[in-house]
Amino acid sequence: MTEAQVGVGRARQPKRVALAWRILTYEKGRSALAIAGVFMAILLIFVELGFFFAVPQGGMLLYDNMQFDLLVCSNQYEYQAQPGQFPRSQLDRVRTAPEVAQAAALYFGSAKWRSGEDGKWPDVFVIGFDLQPHLFEVDDINRQLGVLEQTDTVLVDTGTRPMFGPLTAGRVVKIGDRTVTIGGRYDLGTGFMGLGVILVSDRNFARLFPYRSLDQVNLGPIQLKAGVEPDRAAEELRKLVGPDTRIFTRSELEAHEAAYWTTRTSVGLIFGSGLIISFIVGIMVVYQTLATQVSRLLPQFATLKAMGYANRFLDGTVITMSLLIVIVAFVPATAAALGLYSVIRDETLLPVAMTASRLAAVFVVTLVMASISALLSLSSLRRADPADVF
Amino acid sequence: MPIAPSRLQRLWPPAGFVPLAWRNLTANKPRLLRSSGGIGFAVLLMLMQLGFERAFFNASLEIIQRLDGDIFLQNASKYRFATRDPFPGRELDAARSVSGVASAWPLYADWFDVFWKNPSDGKTFLVRVFAFDPDQPVLRLPELDGNLQELSELDTALVDRHARRFLGMNLSAAQSELNGVKVRVVGSFALGPDFESDGTVVIGDRTFAQLLRGPGGGPPGVEVGVIKLRTGSDPVAVQQAIRAALPPEIAVMTKAQLIELERKFQADVSSAGPIFAMGTVVGFVVGMLIAYQIIYTDLSEQLPQYATMKAIGYRTRYLVRVVLEQAAFSGLAGWIPAWLLSLLLYRVVGEVALLQMRMTWDLTLISLVLTLSMCLISAVLAVRRVIALDPAEVF
Numbered sequence: 031m032t033e034a035q036v037g038v039g040r041a042r043q044p045k046r047v048a049l050a051w052r053i054l055t056y057e058k059g060r061s062a063l064a065i066a067g068v069f070m071a072i073l074l075i076f077v078e079l080g081f082f083f084a085v086p087q088g089g090m091l092l093y094d095n096m097q098f099d100l101l102v103c104s105n106q107y108e109y110q111a112q113p114g115q116f117p118r119s120q121l122d123r124v125r126t127a128p129e130v131a132q133a134a135a136l137y138f139g140s141a142k143w144r145s146g147e148d149g150k151w152p153d154v155f156v157i158g159f160d161l162q163p164h165l166f167e168v169d170d171i172n173r174q175l176g177v178l179e180q181t182d183t184v185l186v187d188t189g190t191r192p193m194f195g196p197l198t199a200g201r202v203v204k205i206g207d208r209t210v211t212i213g214g215r216y217d218l219g220t221g222f223m224g225l226g227v228i229l230v231s232d233r234n235f236a237r238l239f240p241y242r243s244l245d246q247v248n249l250g251p252i253q254l255k256a257g258v259e260p261d262r263a264a265e266e267l268r269k270l271v272g273p274d275t276r277i278f279t280r281s282e283l284e285a286h287e288a289a290y291w292t293t294r295t296s297v298g299l300i301f302g303s304g305l306i307i308s309f310i311v312g313i314m315v316v317y318q319t320l321a322t323q324v325s326r327l328l329p330q331f332a333t334l335k336a337m338g339y340a341n342r343f344l345d346g347t348v349i350t351m352s353l354l355i356v357i358v359a360f361v362p363a364t365a366a367a368l369g370l371y372s373v374i375r376d377e378t379l380l381p382v383a384m385t386a387s388r389l390a391a392v393f394v395v396t397l398v399m400a401s402i403s404a405l406l407s408l409s410s411l412r413r414a415d416p417a418d419v420f
Numbered sequence: 421m422p423i424a425p426s427r428l429q430r431l432w433p434p435a436g437f438v439p440l441a442w443r444n445l446t447a448n449k450p451r452l453l454r455s456s457g458g459i460g461f462a463v464l465l466m467l468m469q470l471g472f473e474r475a476f477f478n479a480s481l482e483i484i485q486r487l488d489g490d491i492f493l494q495n496a497s498k499y500r501f502a503t504r505d506p507f508p509g510r511e512l513d514a515a516r517s518v519s520g521v522a523s524a525w526p527l528y529a530d531w532f533d534v535f536w537k538n539p540s541d542g543k544t545f546l547v548r549v550f551a552f553d554p555d556q557p558v559l560r561l562p563e564l565d566g567n568l569q570e571l572s573e574l575d576t577a578l579v580d581r582h583a584r585r586f587l588g589m590n591l592s593a594a595q596s597e598l599n600g601v602k603v604r605v606v607g608s609f610a611l612g613p614d615f616e617s618d619g620t621v622v623i624g625d626r627t628f629a630q631l632l633r634g635p636g637g638g639p640p641g642v643e644v645g646v647i648k649l650r651t652g653s654d655p656v657a658v659q660q661a662i663r664a665a666l667p668p669e670i671a672v673m674t675k676a677q678l679i680e681l682e683r684k685f686q687a688d689v690s691s692a693g694p695i696f697a698m699g700t701v702v703g704f705v706v707g708m709l710i711a712y713q714i715i716y717t718d719l720s721e722q723l724p725q726y727a728t729m730k731a732i733g734y735r736t737r738y739l740v741r742v743v744l745e746q747a748a749f750s751g752l753a754g755w756i757p758a759w760l761l762s763l764l765l766y767r768v769v770g771e772v773a774l775l776q777m778r779m780t781w782d783l784t785l786i787s788l789v790l791t792l793s794m795c796l797i798s799a800v801l802a803v804r805r806v807i808a809l810d811p812a813e814v815f
Contacts (some may be wrong), residue, residue: 063716067709074465074702081616081695112546118804139534142505150499191689193499225689294586294618299773300472302698303765307465311706318710321454322717374698379692410450 046343050350053327064319068359071312076367078308079388082301084380086291090382091221093283095167099260100267101278107150109290111223113138115246115273120242122381123270129254129263135232136249139239147193154205155224170216171229177213179232184210187349188227189219192274199289206238208325220379311401313411316403320352324410336416345408352404364389398400441745444722452753455714459754462707462789467762470783475775476692477683484679486560491659492678493645494669500685502531502616506641511670515584515645519662520653525556526642528628536621539587539593539596548617551628558646561622566607571624577603583619598629612774635774704794712798715747718719719805731811740804747799748792755791759784
């Protein structure tokens with residue numbers, strides 16, 4: 031034992047990696063198979079994780095494309111598509127605050143699009159706003175503000191489903207009881223707002239929904255003056271508007287929406303359970319590979335033992351093998367996940383995207399997976415008894 | 421599959437092909453455990469994805485299944501069930517006068533305009549509302565606990581005790597509010613949310629008329645007309661006759677057509693189909709890789725044995741069959757525990773997520789077929805080694 035420690039001690043780390051590497055490259059086909067298995071498991075984790083975050087992200091779509099520091103809304107606010115209403119006078123009050131640069135009024139409504147395919151009347155989500163420039167961070171919208179000023183003219187989101195018929199500019203459609211013209215398109219996405227979304231001026235919104243008063247606003251996105259700290263401004267404005275009106279900072283809003291989608295709907299559970307299962311599947315795949323390798327190489331491991339290598343060295347070799355497999359598999363899995371994400375984006379219109387933090391999280395999860403599998407397969411290694419082999 | 425009758429088989433009866441594959445499989449118990457674990461989790465993954473997909477589609481179809489009628493009227497422009505698109509109630513009178521029609525009653529519904537107040541915390545939430553004449557209950561409410569007749573009183577409601585918890589409908593409170601109007605809760609039923617609505621309230625037609633006035637303050641429009649036929653009348657002929665008696669803006673549909681419309685809408689538009697299909701495919705591929713790994717390892721370990729059998733005179737076809745059977749057994753060994761575990765998971769996940777996760781015969785069959793095919797495909801890929809095997813090389 032002491033001999034081994036002397037022998038191995040100095041160059042332990044490189045030697046261990048070298049041995050693990052040689053075992054893995056000895057039978058390339060087998061290792062390729064293992065890597066393919068781990069590749070799929072990692073891909074699966076990416077996909078489930080992608081969905082898990084895409085749903086709240088889909089709920090944030092509108093906010094993510096708007097420029098604001100604070101959001102004024104009713105205290106009945108549930109989530110973006112069910113925001114409640116508050117009096118417009120509150121926005122006027124907010125505008126008087128020294129911190130505030132701009133306060134826009136946003137109106138939401140749902141109407142029948144009476145020009146769908148096959149004579150169907152799908153529901154369209156209508157966003158009305160006071161044409162404040164640069165409220166949206168979408169070039170198509172800012173460029174076409176002039177179009178929105180025209181009476182009974184709407185812009186249609188390109189994500190609107192085919193059942194609404196062609197979305198060509200100039201097409202005349204019936205929405206609710208009004209006949210309107212499609213003035214153009216913009217590329218923002220429908221998220222969970224509905225199957226189709228249109229953008230209109232507040233004036234045209236009032237025409238589409240004659241029973242709605244523009245004095246009742248759904249959301250009030252606020253831009254602060256440069257250099258104003260949003261948290262402090264929010265505190266000040268809360269005093270100004272009273273308890274019936276709520277003010278979110280952007281980070282509070284993000285947390286609120288994410289909590290809504292993951293706890294109030296089945297999303298968290300569905301993709302959360304998928305995530306756990308794919309993690310276990312990953313462990314199974316790596317464990318399967320390692321255990322097979324270990325039992326096949328049992329005589330060799332026993333020989334190493336007989337030569338005086340310590341158990342710790344052998345354990346380290348197996349753990350290194352495990353880590354090598356997953357690290358090698360991680361790279362193509364990431365590439366494949368990027369490809370799959372774009373397919374998912376096209377198929378489901380969900381904003382599934384790769385982020386640095388997700389990449390890091392999956393990598394850590396992958397290493398954990400490898401370690402657990404390695405620990406599980408160490409028991410087979412214990413069976414390596416030099417006396418049995420010779 | 422006919423077995424080639426050979427002398428050898430008569431000489432060595434226990435070597436009938438099933439026992440050999442079975443023995444190969446059970447020879448190494450830890451390995452069997454490992455392989456069934458690997459395959460099993462892949463199968464479990466597929467079962468969960470398939471279960472979620474079913475739950476999603478069933479949730480949207482369930483309420484249509486519960487409509488108590490033979491033929492249904494709705495606006496031809498209505499593109500899905502969960503959308504408000506009412507038609508005037510007088511059309512039902514026209515339908516009633518068609519011979520063969522026993523009754524025609526209205527279902528009123530709303531998805532977007534009624535807010536329920538959680539009786540415990542006072543917060544209000546959008547709910548789905550169904551309404552009908554309590555003497556003509558056109559909707560079969562599951563596990564009704566209470567008396568439908570009480571709905572004939574104004575401002576009374578039945579609530580869904582399986583609604584999402586934050587609505588507080590499971591608290592058996594005696595009173596709450598709908599759109600700010602006090603209502604007496606006279607009972608409950610067990611329906612559960614779908615992906616559109618968090619909870620359901622059922623009220624009488626009079627309460628509905630007060631809550632949601634029709635255009636110009638008149639009576640509210642009918643969402644679905646529920647028609648029952650006289651016994652012995654020909655449904656197709658009556659459907660034709662009703663269609664002839666009504667304007668073309670009204671669609672006259674059987675329940676199957678109504679369900680098909682909804683299914684088609686969900687399949688076209690919702691993201692659930694592709695999401696869960698993708699999960700299932702990934703589960704299948706992972707399972708295939710695991711199975712291939714198992715079979716490949718097995719084969720390489722037993723290559724001398726197979727070579728021996730070849731040398732003795734067993735035909736390649738027989739050996740291939742052994743490999744395929746062993747693959748099928750491995751699949752079964754993974755599928756059975758996965759299926760059992762999924763029963764448990766369906767129950768737990770269904771309870772927590774309020775989803776109708778149900779193991780059905782066709783789900784059982786689909787998962788079994790997927791499992792066997794993933795194992796057999798892997799076996800076919802791996803078996804080339806046995807086919808190419810030359811006994812002379814092994815010894």
